Every structure is written in structure tokens, then in C-alpha cells.
Amino acid sequence: MEIISPELLLNAYAEGVFPMAEDGEIVWVSPQMRGMIPLDxxxxxxxxLRxxxxxDPFEIRFNTAFRATMEGCAGREETWIDPIILESYCKLHELGHAHSVECWDGEGLQGGLYGVSLGKVFFGESMFSRKTDASKIALVALVERLRENGFQLLDTQWLTEHLGTFGGFEIPRNEYLTILNKLI
Structure with missing residues (x-):
């Protein structure tokens, strides 16, 4: 199986484009309206949630089970994470550009999220929960970590109702690309 090269992935993210698997094919996406989570x-x-x-129901870990986190995200009826996407992002993780935030308890990995960092931007890819609030707690931990490290943008690709509850909002693609170019 051929993966998407790390260079191609990083160049695509720098241009505001990301891949998804759809019907056995890789499609490249750049939404007209881009979802964001504020870091302020x-x-x-x-x-x-407070x-x-x-x-304190979970131990928060970073980058200790990247593949398992991606597999958790893919473990749903409809997913855009196929084997090519999985292996491509695992390679990106090995190179230090893809990261996971994980919620653990005595029974194992209960939720988390993963994404890509480039410059001062974190591109959130997907999240999952096996126990109540696990993905939400992972998101809070991510925002705290991003703030600590001077990140300025948390890209969620699209805005969902769920992400809106965290203060998520949308901006037009051209505005997004202007901001992205300054932060990469």
C-alpha cells in the first residue's frame, strides 16, 4: 500500500487542503467555510464539563497511543479514515507533525483526538469517546497545551453543533487562507 507522502500532506495543510478517503479514493478538501475553535x-x-x-476521571496523555487514537476515531459506521489515511498520518506522527491527545483510565484508552501541527496552527482531524466526556476532556487538554506553546489557530475543518458549544465559529476560506499564511 502506498501512503500519502509526509511532504505532500504538509504542503497541502499549508495551502488549506486536507485529504479524506471517500468510496475507496483519496479526495482533497478545502471547505468554503472553515471551522475554528478559539484559543483565547x-x-x-x-x-x-467543568x-x-x-x-479528574482520566489521565491525559499526549502522543503515547497515536495509532490507537486514530483507530478509535475510525471506529464508527461511516469513516473517512481508511488504511491509506491511517498509515499516512502514522508516518507523519513518526516525523513529529501529527499528535494525539488521549484520555486513559484503569480500563484503557477511553477517548481522544488527533491532528497535525504546522507553525502556530493545529489542524484537528477527528475525535472519539468510549466513555462520557472523554473527547471533550481531550479537547480541553489540547487547548491548554496549544496555549502553553503559543499556538494561535485551532482549525476544526468544519463547524459542527458540538464544536459550536466550545465557542467554535466559521470564517470564509479566503480569510482563513490569509490567516494561515501568516501563521505557517
Whole structure:
């Protein structure tokens, strides 16, 4: 199986494009409206999630189970993560450009997310939960880590209702590309 080269992936991200598997083919996507999560005070944590965070239900780990995190993200009825995408991003992870945030408990990996970092931008790819709030807690941990490291943009590709609850918003592609060019 041939993977997407790390160079091609990184160049695509720098141009605001990302791959998805669809019907056995790799398609390259650049949405007209781009979803973002704010890294400033607009990032919103609901009262219920704050309560869950205080209970400290998970051990948060970074980059200890990248492949398993991707497999968790792919483990749904419809997925855009096929074997080519999986192996391509695992290679990108080996090179230090793809990262996972994982929520662990005594029973194992319960949720997390993965994405790609380039410059001061983190491109969130996918998340999953096996236990309540695991992916949400992983997102909060990601935002904290990004803030600590001076990141300025958390790209979610599209805005979902779920991401909107965190303060997520959309901007037009041309505005997104202008911001992206300054931060890469």
C-alpha cells in the first residue's frame, strides 16, 4: 500500500487542503467555510464539563497511543479514515507533525483526538469517546497545551453543533487562507 507522502500532506495543510478517503479514493478538501475553535477567552467550557473536569476521571496523555487514537476515531459506521489515511498520518506522527491527545483510565484508552501541527496552527482531524466526556476532556487538554506553546489557530475543518458549544465559529476560506499564511 502506498501512503500519502509526509511532504505532500504538509504542503497541502499549508495551502488549506486536507485529504479524506471517500468510496475507496483519496479526495482533497478545502471547505468554503472553515471551522475554528478559539484559543483565547472565547473558548467555552460548559458548567457540566467543568464539573466533570474537577472529578479528574482520566489521565491525559499526549502522543503515547497515536495509532490507537486514530483507530478509535475510525471506529464508527461511516469513516473517512481508511488504511491509506491511517498509515499516512502514522508516518507523519513518526516525523513529529501529527499528535494525539488521549484520555486513559484503569480500563484503557477511553477517548481522544488527533491532528497535525504546522507553525502556530493545529489542524484537528477527528475525535472519539468510549466513555462520557472523554473527547471533550481531550479537547480541553489540547487547548491548554496549544496555549502553553503559543499556538494561535485551532482549525476544526468544519463547524459542527458540538464544536459550536466550545465557542467554535466559521470564517470564509479566503480569510482563513490569509490567516494561515501568516501563521505557517
Amino acid at each position: 477567552e472565547r473558548f467555552h467550557i460548559s458548567r457540566g 464539573k466533570a473536569l474537577r472529578k
